[in-house]
Amino acid sequence: MPKPSSFLASKGFKPFPFQKQTWAAYRKGMSGLLHAPTGQGKTMAVYLAPLVDSISSPDKCAILWITPLRALAADTLRALREAQSFYNPKLSSEARTDDTSAAVRAKLRKRLPHTLVTTPESLSLMLTHADMREKLTGLRCVIVDEWHELLGTKRGVQTELCLARLRTWFPNLRTWALSATLGNLEEARDTVAPENAATISATIKKKILIETIIPKEIRRFPWAGHIGTSLAPQVVEKIANARTTLLFTNTRSQTEIWFQELLSLRPEWASQLAMHHGSLDRTERDRAENGLREGSLRCVVATSSLDLGVDFSPVDQVIQVGSPKGVARLLQRAGRSGHQPGADSRILGVPTNALELIEFAAARQAAGAKQIESRRPLLKPLDLLVQHLVTCAIGTPFRADEMLAEIRSTYSYRNLSEDEWQWALTFITKGGKALSAYPRYQKAQIDKNGFYYIADKRLITQHRLSIGTITSDSHVSLRFANGHTLGSVEESFISKIKPGANLIFSGRHLSLVRIRGKIATVKPAKKKNSGRIAIWGGSKMPLSTELAHAFSDLINLSGKATVPPELRSVRPILKIQKEWSHLPDDQALLIEHAHSREGEHLFIYPFGGRLVHEGLAALLAFRLSKENRQTITTTQNDYGFSLTARRNLPLAEDVLREALSPENLLDDLLECMNTAELARRQFREIARISGLILQPMPGRRQTNTQRELQSSATLLYEVLQRYDPENLLLAQSEREILEKQLELTRLSNSLHKISKQEFILRETEKLTPFAFPLWADRLSATLSPLDASSRLEAMLQELNGAT
Known part of the structure; x- marks a missing residue:
């Protein structure tokens, strides 16, 4: 046998x-996790042993490779095919x-x-076909690429469930996962x-060089985004000076903005610039990847759609616009350059506000x-569990x-209780207590031998x-009249644009012709000096605990003789903060x-x-307002939060300690946050995943009036609350919103930490450099853009006059 x-x-x-260790472990019949730097040969480490083990079976599916992003599939295939052709051209x-053609x-x-x-979604879909077990009889190994990207998400749990199904079918199956940036390897x-x-x-x-562009002038009172694209000339x-650059942003809208900015500064680069994000059509993404x-x-200006292991060897420079908010994310993106053994990776940070300079150094x-x-x-x-049960029953x-x-063999459901299991079975057979009278929710049936199955072809x-x-x-979908598709935008964005108005998408200046159904017809705009840049929903990434701690350590070194250049550049800001108050x-x-x-x-x-901080601000405002019955508004960023009221905000340690106590945290949060509405919104996602709301049949429009219960998450939520309040999906929606929206676990840990900390109380005559961004954010949220801008400039003049 070849080696x-x-x-x-x-x-x-x-x-x-x-690589030798991984091959040896595979030959011993072991599964495992391989952790190695990006671009150092992880793919061949996990692929070559199962490949060599199965080269004599070219007619059977021996290896499944699960990728988290469709953008990785083409590049992965290229690498795997090269190895296949070396050992056996018949493989x-x-x-x-989702990008695979119908043919x-x-x-x-x-x-x-x-x-x-394949992807987790496509693998789940494969499990709905009755002949799949037979087609996979030669399966020897499943490899999960970029496991850190899936871990901690429902897609990761979906992968766990699929693997459990495959292991039940094939007990000797080996599974291997790949990861480049993780802190909890054993887990x-x-x-x-x-x-x-x-x-x-x-x-x-692997040597990773992290540098930062430092603005020539830095305002002593920074606020979010105040640097914006002002550093674009230096970026250009x-x-x-580089051969090929990958410029990362944190959002799709920022990608569109920076593409336009680069093009405006260097129009002669029009054919040498490209864009890549998840809302672009595949042909647009392929152009960027091939280039x-x-x-x-x-x-190429991109979002996280190009974060992961695609091999772009020509890339010798990565630029990150805005703080990555996490150490792992910065290292992952840096690894896109020098993507080969022995090569250094380089990443250049571009701050969007002055304090992000510290974040890059941290x-x-x-x-x-x-x-x-x-x-x-x-x-x-549990929403994913019932989806998977229906998948398996089909x-x-x-x-x-x-x-x-089988379900309990997964890490996620290892502690699934008997009550939760019985609820799940009842859900897929009857729809639960409140929906049992409606046939559309009665999906699974039980035959005389106790097997759960689904026969309704429409439901399938x-x-x-x-x-x-x-x-x-x-x-x-955005399309030209000739049918050429550019990609897609969110309905909430395009619905605000009138026919004849301009928009900017995929680097193109477009004019909206009409919207019919789910298709928006566009044409090239005659004027290229106006138009709304496409925006997408989504929350800002929060600062990780590790980066927050490094940031904290760093600012307190600002007075030392030898400090990073980023810290030297913001010394005037930190000096004012220390003189007027204290360095946090x-x-x-x-x-x-x-x-x-x-x-x-x-x-x-x-x-x-x-x-x-969003949760802490709401909690503190709620507890303080119970004493004096006044309206308190809140603002938050990654470093802290603010409370604003007309009068009587206390600077008394005993009062603040009590208001920041971890006691009764959950009850007070549920009372002070609009958790009912937040949970209602979260339930829409849960209802879709659990199958309470299904996609309409192909070629048919979903009606808004039905004799059965409406396919409306809001109505379903209200029905369950009224007639089945113990339904576990309601509890899940509340639990998810607390973790997703407020990071309840981290919030609780923060309160316990605060309870043991020293309080440093300062009465300040002026807004300090760390307070100013919070004040400015509140201004932007409560005033019109014109009024906010005027008030902002007036405050800046006042503060600068005081320094």
């Missing part, structure tokens, strides 16, 4: 020790994702290739591999100290006791259309009290991240 190392030798490479590989999908339904690259391994699995970490030290210089591989593009410091974020596994999402009918053992088709966990605002950190709690035209303000800096 796995033979392929590497044919390319002039010697295997790394971690085949193909991809099955290839039809081909795959007849016969699976030796290696199939990550346990979620994807069975007991006694291996954890293999590469000892290779950096791009001009990066070939080195024909000077720069990320570099934390990365050097290997303070990498962990991804906590998601536990027992494909291969099951017995309840056997399926329970609808379920297949609804498989998955990704939910978002309804999308509208995460060891003690700084609380400032100030007055302005709007009234009194409390500024509090726990360094807990945006989402935690």
